[in-house]
Amino acid sequence: MTAPIATALAGAGPLRGPLAISISNLSKSYGPPGNRVLALRDISLEVRRGEFHCLVGASGCGKSTLLSLIVGLERTKVGKIRLQGRPTLMFQESALFPWLTARGNVELALRLAGARKATWRAEADRLLALVRLTGFEHKLPHELSGGMRQRVALARALAQRADILLMDEPFGSLDAMTRDLLHDELEQLWAETGPTVVFVTHDVREAVRLGDQVTVLTSRPGRVAAVFEVNLPRPRLVGSADVAALTEEVTDRLRAEVRRHADD
Amino acid sequence: MQTTDGSREAKARQERELAGLDALDMPLRPRIARAARIWAGLWPKLAAAGILLAIWQGIVLTGWRPSYVLPGPVEVFERLASDVTARDLPLAVAITMRRAAIGFGIALAVGMLIGLALVGSRTLRTAGASLITGLQTMPSIAWFPLAILIFGLSEPAILFVVVLGAAPAIANGLIAGVDTIPRSLLRVGRVLGARRFKKYRFVVLPAALPGFVGGLKQGWAFAWRSLMAGELLVIIGTQPSIGARLQFARELSDAPALLSMMLVILAIGIGIDGLLFGTLEAFVRRRWGLGVRS
Numbered sequence: 001m002t003a004p005i006a007t008a009l010a011g012a013g014p015l016r017g018p019l020a021i022s023i024s025n026l027s028k029s030y031g032p033p034g035n036r037v038l039a040l041r042d043i044s045l046e047v048r049r050g051e052f053h054c055l056v057g058a059s060g061c062g063k064s065t066l067l068s069l070i071v072g073l074e075r076t077k078v079g080k081i082r083l084q085g086r087p088t089l090m091f092q093e094s095a096l097f098p099w100l101t102a103r104g105n106v107e108l109a110l111r112l113a114g115a116r117k118a119t120w121r122a123e124a125d126r127l128l129a130l131v132r133l134t135g136f137e138h139k140l141p142h143e144l145s146g147g148m149r150q151r152v153a154l155a156r157a158l159a160q161r162a163d164i165l166l167m168d169e170p171f172g173s174l175d176a177m178t179r180d181l182l183h184d185e186l187e188q189l190w191a192e193t194g195p196t197v198v199f200v201t202h203d204v205r206e207a208v209r210l211g212d213q214v215t216v217l218t219s220r221p222g223r224v225a226a227v228f229e230v231n232l233p234r235p236r237l238v239g240s241a242d243v244a245a246l247t248e249e250v251t252d253r254l255r256a257e258v259r260r261h262a263d264d
Numbered sequence: 265m266q267t268t269d270g271s272r273e274a275k276a277r278q279e280r281e282l283a284g285l286d287a288l289d290m291p292l293r294p295r296i297a298r299a300a301r302i303w304a305g306l307w308p309k310l311a312a313a314g315i316l317l318a319i320w321q322g323i324v325l326t327g328w329r330p331s332y333v334l335p336g337p338v339e340v341f342e343r344l345a346s347d348v349t350a351r352d353l354p355l356a357v358a359i360t361m362r363r364a365a366i367g368f369g370i371a372l373a374v375g376m377l378i379g380l381a382l383v384g385s386r387t388l389r390t391a392g393a394s395l396i397t398g399l400q401t402m403p404s405i406a407w408f409p410l411a412i413l414i415f416g417l418s419e420p421a422i423l424f425v426v427v428l429g430a431a432p433a434i435a436n437g438l439i440a441g442v443d444t445i446p447r448s449l450l451r452v453g454r455v456l457g458a459r460r461f462k463k464y465r466f467v468v469l470p471a472a473l474p475g476f477v478g479g480l481k482q483g484w485a486f487a488w489r490s491l492m493a494g495e496l497l498v499i500i501g502t503q504p505s506i507g508a509r510l511q512f513a514r515e516l517s518d519a520p521a522l523l524s525m526m527l528v529i530l531a532i533g534i535g536i537d538g539l540l541f542g543t544l545e546a547f548v549r550r551r552w553g554l555g556v557r558s
Contacts, residue, residue: 073451089455095448098552099470108466112457132282142553145289160456178289181282 019084020164020196021047021070026079027221028065039065041221042079047213049084049163052190052197054211056204056250058258062222063200064092067166070198085163085196092169094149096141102128102152103137109159127155130189147178154186158193165195169202180238183209187235204254208247209238216250218257226253335520343520344527356504357528360495363419363505364536367426368487374427375434375483380464382435383442393439396432404429404490408497419503422494429490430483437479441472474548481541488533506532 028040039062047053055063068074070081071089096105106124115123128137131151141149150170157165171179187210190197201207207214214228228250232242296304317337324336331339347353378396382389407425415421445468453467495507506528513522548554 071455073454089451091448091452093448095446095452097449097452097467097470099473109456112462112466132279136286140551140553143291145286145291147289148286156456178285181278181285184278185282 017048017050019046019082020049020051021045021084021198022080022082023070024080024082026066026069026076026081028062028069028074028076028078038221040069041223043222043224045215045224047196047198049196050194052199052210052212054207054214055198055200055217056202056207056214056254057217057222058202058219058254060219060222061217063217064168066217066222067168067198067200070164071166083164086160087164087166088157088160088162089166089168090153090157090170092172094141094146094153096149096152096156098141101138101140102133102144102148102155105141105152106155106159109156113160115159124155124159127158128152130158131155132185147174147182150174150182151185154189158189163195165197167197167199169200171206172201172203179206184235186210191234204251205238205243205247208232208243208250209236214250216253216257219261225257226250332517333519335523340520340523340527344524347521347524352504353509353528356506356509357532359503360491360506361532363422363426363495364487364491367423367491368430368484370423371427371430371434371483371487372480375431375479376438378431379435379438379442382439383468389439396435399428400432400436400486404486405493405497407490408494411494412498417498417500419500421498422491425494426487426490430487433486434479434483437476437482438472440479441475441477442468444475445471474552474554477541477545477548481537481545484536484541485533488536492529 023043023045026040026043027038029036029038031037043066055066057063065074067089069076070083071087073089096102097108100108103121103124106127107120110120110123111117125134125137128134131154133148133151133155136144136148139148141152144152154170171182174182183206199207199210204214208230211230214230216225216228217223218225228246230246232240232246236243320337324331324334328334378392382392382396404425407428408421411421411424415424449467449471453463458466492507492510495505496511499505499508499511506525510522510525510529513519513525
């Protein structure tokens with residue numbers, strides 16, 4: 001189910017490398033027996049190593065559930081998830097530890113990841129510099145803006161040296177201008193450090209701006225509705241005609257999906 | 265060359281924009297002078313104390329009870345001043361405070377152990393939670409006959425009751441603190457790989473602290489009440505204490521001494537609550553960013 005525009009612009013991407021994530025026939029339901037709610041149904045998905053993979057879907061598509069299953073916060077009972085490498089998850093709300101400074105939050109991640117004590121401070125400061133937070137190392141989370149907190153959370157996730165970075169609507173609560181700038185920052189970081197990224201969002205434009213592939217999920221239960229390849233050169237301008245055209249195409253697919261629920 | 269310059273320029277511009285947004289988004293906090301802040305917190309308390317003293321003096325002036333039964337504030341404060349300068353009141357306060365510190369310390373350890381055990385196990389919690397609340401509502405003075413039976417009229421009898429009075433409140437405070445931890449912090453802890461001991465050390469205990477401070481305050485209040493009840497009942501000849509002095513003052517019908525001891529008890533209770541636990545609470549609230557607009 002590859003979009004025509006995307007294939008027309010096909011180029012050498014990371015879409016041919018070895019698999020980092022392979023999900024097959026994954027289902028997940030919640031609730032007591034007899035009154036179970038199906039959150040995910042028969043999801044099959046492949047993400048290549050080094051790929052930037054975006055998942056879009058309306059409310060109730062089980063995006064967060066899917067990430068929780070991949071990172072292991074919830075148990076997989078039906079279906080299979082195979083990972084090549086260690087995953088980490090960055091949450092929608094930064095979820096920084098409020099009693100630790102920006103540096104302290106990153107240092108704790110290093111410590112729990114087993115880094116040598118002598119390296120904590122320098123490494124934390126290096127990671128904070130990577131997300132442009134030099135000079136704010138000693139600030140507590142509540143002293144930082146929303147965008148800065150998300151960057152600390154990103155630095156903390158990078159501190160784990162995970163091979164697979166799962167991001168659950170990381171910029172969802174930020175204003176548009178900050179979000180645009182963080183897209184550029186994230187793209188550069190990804191290009192420099194090269195993890196596999198699975199990026200969940202409800203913003204199609206954001207998905208097309210960042211992703212090598214965009215997977216559209218249905219809602220209640222979440223299923224894979226379509227996979228779009230985005231073979232547009234980076235960095236992509238959100239205003240460009242190619243991005244706009246593909247955004248529209250993905251949005252149409254998503255809208256069709258939402259319309260199905262009009263009579264729910 | 266031109267494109268490299270161009271992209272470098274674009275990157276510099278992007279960094280400046282990000283720094284600009286950061287600066288604009290930083291929460292602003294007006295700075296209030298330290299002296300002004302302290303005064304703002306102090307004057308209502310001083311005013312309240314003044315009003316109470318005035319009411320006391322007013323009742324004395326009505327002649328409701330003779331002054332050897334209900335002396336006025338001036339007489340009581342004079343007595344307090346002369347007692348403070350004599351050696352035995354400071355000694356009594358020191359012994360009482362030592363008991364308070366030891367008792368509260370043991371209660372803290374016991375309460376935290378029980379609290380953590382209940383937090384860690386669903387079965388234990390179901391079994392223990394209502395029992396602990398029951399213990400907390402039990403008046404500590406009701407423990408004394410048993411304590412005296414077991415330990416005799418001794419220091420351990422007093423400590424036993426202080427610990428029984430304070431530990432349930434501390435355990436309950438810890439449980440309440442853990443219950444109010446945002447779920448997202450626990451999930452982050454798991455993602456970061458904090459398990460077992462590390463989970464409690466780095467995530468659960470610090471995250472529970474804002475709720476736990478309330479339990480500590482309550483634990484102190486219970487400990488102090490139990491200690492005073494204990495010192496009234498368990499009087500050890502060689503150990504002067506605030507409670508013993510209160511009891512002797514009653515036996516000798518020495519009203520100024522009795523009232524001055526009550527003032528000491530009140531002052532210590534309020535002082536520890538405000539200076540120790542109030543400071544701890546203020547620190548935690550500030551550090552955690554609670555009650556701060558963000």
